[in-house]
Amino acid sequence: MQQEGDKHALGYISYSMLRTELANGRTTYLVEAMDKRWFMDLHTCRDTYNADWAFRYLNEWEMELSKHAKKYGGRIGPDDIQRMKLQGAVYIHQYIIALARFSITEEWFDDIQFAHEIELEDVFELRVGEYLDRSEVIYKRDVRVKDSIVIKDWLEEKKPYDYIHEVFRKIDGSQGNYERIRLQYADLSESSFINSVFTGGNLIGSCWNKACLIEADFSDCLIQEARFEKANLRGTSFRDAVAVPGIYQSERWERPGFQPVSFAGADLTGAKFQGANFIGAAVEGACFKGAVLDGTRFSLGMHL
Numbered sequence: 001m002q003q004e005g006d007k008h009a010l011g012y013i014s015y016s017m018l019r020t021e022l023a024n025g026r027t028t029y030l031v032e033a034m035d036k037r038w039f040m041d042l043h044t045c046r047d048t049y050n051a052d053w054a055f056r057y058l059n060e061w062e063m064e065l066s067k068h069a070k071k072y073g074g075r076i077g078p079d080d081i082q083r084m085k086l087q088g089a090v091y092i093h094q095y096i097i098a099l100a101r102f103s104i105t106e107e108w109f110d111d112i113q114f115a116h117e118i119e120l121e122d123v124f125e126l127r128v129g130e131y132l133d134r135s136e137v138i139y140k141r142d143v144r145v146k147d148s149i150v151i152k153d154w155l156e157e158k159k160p161y162d163y164i165h166e167v168f169r170k171i172d173g174s175q176g177n178y179e180r181i182r183l184q185y186a187d188l189s190e191s192s193f194i195n196s197v198f199t200g201g202n203l204i205g206s207c208w209n210k211a212c213l214i215e216a217d218f219s220d221c222l223i224q225e226a227r228f229e230k231a232n233l234r235g236t237s238f239r240d241a242v243a244v245p246g247i248y249q250s251e252r253w254e255r256p257g258f259q260p261v262s263f264a265g266a267d268l269t270g271a272k273f274q275g276a277n278f279i280g281a282a283v284e285g286a287c288f289k290g291a292v293l294d295g296t297r298f299s300l301g302m303h304l
Contacts, residue, residue, distance in 0.1 A: 002119055007043055009119040011036035015049060015100065016131035017093050019086055027055035029096070030131060036121050039132065054095050058088055091255075097128045097136055098256040104139040106189070106207070140187070142167035152176055204258070224258040230265040237272040245280040 001007035129135020185205035246257035273296035
């Protein structure tokens, strides 16, 4: 379509769960490629994704409910079961989101041909959600040039929701006070945050690959699913940080579990881990020379 002049640069690719399809026993997601106008893009470019691998269990559950409903003398009808099925679909949908997030990485995106052959906006998002409803950013690409001073000042405001899923690559935020900041799934790769404070922050899913984080303080942070691959973490503090993979606080958790935090190839010389929980972390190739590990919990048999 772009070659023929029928499609502008892409700003979004969106995967949407279709409740009507589910109600009719079909597990089809609508895939749409859209320009920066998002759903106002009138040049339709659509495909479908079959999510039967996940939703077939919901269909089986529906059939099981229908069998047992007969015991209640018609008080539980097909409409009731259909309503329960669509309510349950929300939780199955979370596994589609988890699969997408696990699959789409910066390295993968850079390697695939379409990233070079298809014209993209400076800001591009891949999202998964419900049709014309709430959706979640799975991957964000932002190649705009950013002013480190402006970005640092903005981050130090510690706004509650503004930084989630944002891209802060190759910026210098050193000597910053980011206490209790929320950076879920933000991309801070190749940035410098020397001697910066992130204590008590929510950094779940954040990416710090090849970042310079010398003497930074990540004490008491949530860093499940975060990536610190090839980062410089000399003297960095992870006291009482939580990095446990799988399901955390299961009594109120309704989503798939976290992937392991990764320190692959990172330099952790002199880092501090007292009281931290890193069970299941990926530390292959990381340098722990001189690190303080008092009270730290790692997986049995982990090679440091």
